[in-house]
Amino acid sequence: MASLNVNGAVRQFEAEPDTPLLWVLREQLGLTGTKYGCGIAACGACTVHIDGVPTRSCVRPVSTVGEGEKIVTIEGLAPKASHALQRSWVALDVPQCGFCQSGMIMAAAALLKAKPKPTDADIDEAMTNICRCGTYNRVRAAIKMAADGGPSRTA
């Protein structure tokens, strides 16, 4: 048995050491909000935070994640989807199929932590997730809305 600190709880699991963190999250821990898209860290659908750093979990062997490192997935980003990004995402109806959106939101959350008022160039640099539906412009608008505090309560 090995263990991981995920979304504030220590979780035990059994997997070969070279198993990517993504598949431990999805198959052993039942956290399917984090998605498999490419398996080569190209698309970003599998993005989670490890000690706050956006990480493509599909190429990260689980054995290299220390028990003391804190993993946050989309399910643990904020209680009841209350993160300013999640509220902005809803306000602007960003998702289409939605499959890439967990990774998008996790990448954006890390960006806002590092740069609370990101420029367009910051957004271009940080947001390298692939969306085949083409939600990019609404993603950009939602990041800016969240940077400004999220949708107004009356909206």
Added chain:
Amino acid sequence: MQTPSSSISSDLPPLPELDGIDAVAPAQFQPKARAVSRRRFLGGTVAAGGLVVAFNVPFPQRAVAQGMGGAATPASATGAAAAASVRPDEMNCWVVIQPDETVIIRVARSEMGQGTLTGLAQLVAEELECDWAKASTEYPTPGQNLARNRIWGSFSTGGSRGVRESHDYVRKGGATARVMLVQAAADGWKVPAGECAVAKGVITHKPSGRTTTYGKVCEAAAKLTPPTDVALKDPKDWKIAGQRVARLDTAAKVDGSQVYGMDLKLPGMLNAAIKACPVFGGKVKRFDAAAVASRPGVKKVVPVGDYAVAVVADTWWRAKTALDALPIEWDFGPSAAVSSATIAATLKAGLDASDAIVGSQAGDARQALATAVRKVEAVYSYPYQNHATMEVMNATARWTPERCEVWAPTQNGEAALAATAEASGLPTAKCDVHKLNLGGGFGRRGQHDWLGQAVTIARQMPGTPVKLIWSREEDMTHGRYHPITQCKMTAGLDADGNVTALHMRISGQSIVAGVFPQNLQNGKDPVVFQGLNAGGAEGAFGYAVSNLLIDHAMRNPHVPPGFWRGVNLNHNAIYVESFIDEVAQATKQDPLALRRKLLAQSPKHLAVLNAVAARIGWDKPAPAGVGRGLAQIMGFGSYVAACAEVSVADDGTLKILRIVAATDPGHAVNPQQIEAQVEGSFAYGLSAALYGACTVKDGRIEQDNFSTYPALLMAQMPKVETIVMPSGGFWGGVGEPTIAVAAPAVLNAIFALTGKRIRDLPLKDHSLKKA
């Protein structure tokens, strides 16, 4: 040779798979069919909330349609109809009203991001006059549809036809339910129904001011005989439809709770990974199961048809890694020497071949070209594209000798059911498919080779649910590709530079020949001519040329084709709209002026073109260092146009600065979702134009992941200004048509700026560096 197939099993009426083809007209809303539907389900297993299936995570024990025994049963047979499940609170097949005032709206088409779930629900709710805030949706299963005489009509979700082909009968479903609910209230008050009004699910008796609600009268209303004729609202009176309402499915997509096909978990479920022969048409010679049998978690190694091998394990990662370690020997079959070069040579020969099939003609183009004062000619090509849905192909199946159930993200529940029946060896009546949310479709999930594989694997493990997930590499190399074509355009000009003749010769692959050859029309694939037709919803050619010939030399390489979002409209628009610009240049005309001249008799084509020209400011020169390009076309029932502004840096780097796009879909059910579709169309169309090409070497597709088949990213996404301009009187689609104008608008803008005419895509293969 066994190839992945989703062909229709013979015990079913022919079903449409994907689009461009009117294989079956949707079953219209019929009161007669509803009489059948009112029979209670035998044993009642579904009635207890059971229809809320595919939207939540269904369990295999649930919704097992009993009493569906016997041999293969046509949909119309009474045995199947008697097994139809109807919950008692159903007003009709589209509407369920519950005593707590909640409203369930049934949606037969699949949601894959395009917003059809919300749009179709808006149309039902509009006529129902319910409280939109209390509305939710659910999918009926294709098995239920067959058992009820296809009461929900077509499940096919492609060709941008969710709204455009079912708006009439879903609105009638809402209106019929409203009439029955009001009648039930009037009956209770013993007053004429004509004295009652309804708004947001509250019924008011106008003379007395008494009120009641849908929830209170729904039980009585459900017992009434439905009216046979109901009037639909004039769209100008719409309050829910036509509005910028929020999607119904957003919340679950921002917190990870949305269950996609890949995310399904069933009790006792195992996972499978698969490898098919890398060369299409090849076979498995042998594999050494013993070599991986002792790996952790591995349960079984199974053949899938004669062309693939799957490993079944407790987790997918263990299945996948065991498969990677499995020694497999292939027989690559007859196409192992085919390459992109050999395919290109075959298509090139077709440009001048005599065996072409005519799509459109007027006058005598050949004669007019022979006598033209001057000719302009250009040859173009378009490569294979992979759909590259973000969610790879997957399906979960559970097979027993008595029953086969599948859970799958499919664009066509009925075709999925047919594929299930075929692969399971069971009659259709003993199968069903539960639709799960799609992580993208774009046409790929209308063909069900992957679903048949899942059933074939599950059949070798009776009673155990097995989830098959493709690796991205499998997905990239075993697609159903956007067809490959070349095109020769020849225009004849008179002494004044007027276009007197146009010959458009398309040479290349036919989707219909590859997917459902039975739908060829005397050898002609009508989908080839999308946007080039003399008239009709699938794309009227807007330009008036007195001597016109558009024909197709069908050349079908071994790479399997498929319907790829936008379908043939994509390359047809590139060919036509690039060439119009080439003619404009050759005759020293403004590209907009030439288009206006040739579109004078096509007012709807002209209107969208004029709209983008006005918004971009075509009457004034483009800013310094910026090139502008136009494109227009009609397809999927809608009229679209775009203008692109681009710049090119000294090192050749292209920047797409701005897109203005106009669309006239006749009626706009949800303008903010139309804007989302138009924006998304540019991301999809420009991904292909900039980067997309699947090339062939040794009979196989070379690109195997996003590293070699890149997609457009945030940094390359242009600003898109969308003009939604519904002119009324018809219903067009919005998911696809604008893709077609993305590439030609950009190609024309590049030419305007640099003088370089790109005739072969993708752009990444060309240098825009100043010479």
